Amino acid sequence: MQNNPQSIIAIVPAAGIGSRMGADKPKQYLQLGQQSILAHTLDVLLSHDDIAHVIVALHPQDKHFNALPQATHPKLSQVMGGGERADSVLAALDYALSIHPQAWALVHDAARPCLRHEDINKLIGSITQYPQGAILAAPVRDTMKRSDVNGLITSTVDRALLWHALTPQFFPIKTLHDNLSNALAANVLITDEASAMEWAGVMPGLVSGRADNIKVTHPDDLHLAALFMAQT
Ligand SMILES: Nc1ccn([C@@H]2O[C@H](COP(=O)(O)OP(=O)(O)OP(=O)(O)O)[C@@H](O)[C@H]2O)c(=O)n1
Numbered sequence: 001m002q003n004n005p006q007s008i009i010a011i012v013p014a015a016g017i018g019s020r021m022g023a024d025k026p027k028q029y030l031q032l033g034q035q036s037i038l039a040h041t042l043d044v045l046l047s048h049d050d051i052a053h054v055i056v057a058l059h060p061q062d063k064h065f066n067a068l069p070q071a072t073h074p075k076l077s078q079v080m081g082g083g084e085r086a087d088s089v090l091a092a093l094d095y096a097l098s099i100h101p102q103a104w105a106l107v108h109d110a111a112r113p114c115l116r117h118e119d120i121n122k123l124i125g126s127i128t129q130y131p132q133g134a135i136l137a138a139p140v141r142d143t144m145k146r147s148d149v150n151g152l153i154t155s156t157v158d159r160a161l162l163w164h165a166l167t168p169q170f171f172p173i174k175t176l177h178d179n180l181s182n183a184l185a186a187n188v189l190i191t192d193e194a195s196a197m198e199w200a201g202v203m204p205g206l207v208s209g210r211a212d213n214i215k216v217t218h219p220d221d222l223h224l225a226a227l228f229m230a231q232t
């Protein structure tokens with residue numbers, strides 16, 4: 001196979017400012033139990049035997065990362081992130097391409113600390129069914145409504161084939177790099193790696209993942225994440 005899914009590089013976009021959290025520091029550095037959200041996320045990835053390297057994209061003015069014990073891990077590198085999440089991912093892909101162009105990228109939000117190895121294994125194992133790449137996702141459970149700008153319901157959306165896109169998202173580094181770069185150059189709105197692949201005509205697979213793999217976005221998510229982290 002042209003790309004080698006046996007070599008996996010994790011990419012962690014961690015250059016956000018957490019504006020929706022409204023905390024006194026970027027949300028990835030908020031405490032969750034015994035360590036920060038980012039430290040938890042890095043521990044999950046650094047401890048997985050199939051992940052050869054982890055690349056973290058940091059804010060240019062980040063002043064917290066180097067204090068983390070994980071910052072000096074031999075499997076970890078840091079790059080400077082960009083203005084949007086997609087820019088940060090592309091910066092990390094640029095570096096990943098320079099060190100292992102045949103590898104696959106497992107892109108995972110710093111803000112999702114509750115990721116389990118079982119879900120990483122499911123996603124990596126989906127490569128035989130989805131050689132084009134795949135993402136973790138959670139089927140929508142609730143009835144879905146579309147609203148107008150005034151908060152009034154305009155329609156009910158059929159949820160039968162609706163999913164919440166999660167991370168990690170898993171694609172060949174070279175293909176993802178080129179598709180993401182081209183999509184951003186075309187000013188396409190890219191909020192996850194799959195949307196860049198879709199723009200290029202790829203149909204990524206959906207791998208059902210745990211619903212507790214939440215993205216810590218608002219203050220109440222922090223309490224939820226703490227509950228999930230406390231589970232064995
Ligand atoms: N320019 C950016 C923006 C976001 N991210 C990262 O992308 C992930 C998902 O983004 P999000 O949850 O939106 O984080 P923030 O952008 O920090 O949050 P907000 O939109 O509330 O500011 C986070 O781990 C965040 O650190 C990034 O690496 N670079």
Ligand SMILES: C[C@](O)(CO)[C@H](O)COP(=O)(O)O
Pocket residue numbers: 085109164165166167191192193215
């Ligand atoms: C990548 C992602 O977590 C998939 O749901 C999501 O798109 C990130 O969105 P954000 O606005 O950058 O948090």
